[in-house]
Amino acid sequence: MKISECQCGNRIFFNNIQCLACERTIGLCDCCHSLTSFTKSSDNTYQCDQKNCGKEVVFCSNRTAAICNSMILPESTQLCHWCEFTSVHPDTSQLENIQRWAELERAKRQLLFQLEWLDFPPYLGETGAEFPLEFQFLAPQTDDTGKQIPVYTGHANGVITINLMEADRVFRERTRLELNEPQRTLIGHMRHEIGHYIDIFYIQKVAAEKYAEVFGDPNAVSYGDAKDLYYKQGAPDNWAENYVSAYATMHPMEDMAETMNVYLDLISIARTANVFHYSKIDISPRANIDKFVQDTLKVAVVVSEFNSDLGLMPLLPEQLPQSVVDKIGFIHSLRGSNSNGDSPPTRPRFFFHRKKAEPQVQ
Template sequence: MKLFSCQSCGNIVYFDNRSCERCGHRLAYMPEAGTLTALEPAGGIEWTALGDRPGRSRILCVNAQQDGCNWLVPPGTGDAFCRACRHNGTIPDLTQGENLERWRLMELAKHQLFYALLRFDLPLATRMEDPEHGLIFNFLADPPAQDGDKVMTGHENGVITIALVEADDAEREKRRSGMGEPYRTLIGHFRHEVGHHYWDLLVRDAGKLDACRAVFGDDSEDYEAALKRHYDEGVPPDWQERFVSSYATTHPWEDFAETWAHYLHIVDTLEMASAFGMEVKPSLDTEGSLSARIDFDPYAAESIEQIIAAWLPFVFAMNSTSRAMGQGDLYPFVLAPAVIAKLGFIHRLLHRQV
């Protein structure tokens, strides 16, 4: 994620801003250009984007009507939805209770995910384009207690289901604490579940199984048996030496999805650090091991080593700052050498080097 500037007044604006607080112009994201643009009315539902070529009018995604989206639809199409919202399957009844506000939070996380997927130029077929493996999101509210089981977040053949209750901060924290997780966020759910989708596309369907198994293990192991063992027996005592999270120990599929999610966490966060021109240079660090200048585009990084060399000093500083505010670590994970090697596989996969 990065910073943007308003084309009307030069004010710094952010990815999720709907309007410029300095000049009042409406703002929208143009995914094909990778930029946030100021808008001017062009009559009816049409807008002129100041960041676009002159003379072309655009329309906002229909979900902007409910303040669930701030993206423009692809130019020259008759689409009603933007590049991200066209992947929606089921959304909750927005007239009921807190569903609208929770759905808006879901959409914010989903759009942040799509920012990264588009930056990496990943395949993004809809369910209509690919009925068997197209990517589709279902945001489901739990039924009344007497009417059935709660919604489970998960993935199956391109269908990603996210439980709407995960947008409730109190409930999500309750689940995080109850499951002993150091980190649980909406964007974390999206990045993890889409990792399963891209394992299907980039590993299984692309003939990369042997290369992936050499790093993550044999995915042909029975998943249900592995899941039961995980919850019955717990995690190996040395898990932090080989896995990015305790849940990654469950099965090679989960190890891949967790590592994929963490790679996106790191790259997206480093891009914002780069946008702010951040440099970490502790005065007591005489050897330079905790120093880094984040002056590169992590989405275009040459290697995982370049990313990790910037990430470790940066996150050490951010964790220390968070503790000074009485909060937990921003990134409460240990990246052992074996984990960095797995992150390296994800890096090479995304850069078509596997």
């Protein structure tokens, strides 16, 4: 999903703002929802180069701080629809806050773009109205005594909160080591937290029984008790036989969010491999899940070996147990049929009910 072609034929990437070959402007089109090039038509306006679009567009107002590369209709509000999901952003008087915010927006855009192309969750009218999706990116503050008030990354009632410090590589790596995690990334946070959102607003509404069968009944175990127990005892020794991570053993909802993270990782790897003609993996809603996982893990093994050649971390585990593949298969079965995952949805319409209010500055 993150690679496309400029009008000149050059390959372009998700976070590009300009084509290195022809200098055309590059970004996401808010109208046709493609990663594309734009041809300048006047001082401030550009034309989308996608044949089925061709709309006159201008920069999203977050572009100036290099936070966003989307292009929007001149008559629309000043922010693109991806930026509008952010309800609170950090104070931009400090340069490092802008840089960290920009990294979080990139990961958020990547997540929303992927879900939209997957038609997942499918648009279901106003079902999301109960929990409109919002993101808040918060920097830790200090109280009157100078003590730092921590920001907890998490999801509650449609609001995804991410600690701005997660965009600091040193902080993130230190936390990863403390928690003994194989990976800790911004896109991983996004994919995990959206798992909680989709869980509550979609999956528990349309497939509660099957959900309980696959992950366990989320209402049967108190979340607080499960959390206390996990931090006291840790995961059982044999967790890898049935779970994607040690953390997933804590509670059915964490299992679901961790599995969602891995599903979206796998789809992303498969799509990239397809775009580079390395493989032809079916990522459509009709794909056989066992074959999809096997084919994608074959790619992951090769990349992990490349990483090992350079002393980098493996991409993914080499194997996933069948019980985990079955959980992934359940999530896969809940995708809509409005897109095959390889091109923008036929009806680009975002599924989340979102707020139109001006974002607040922390």
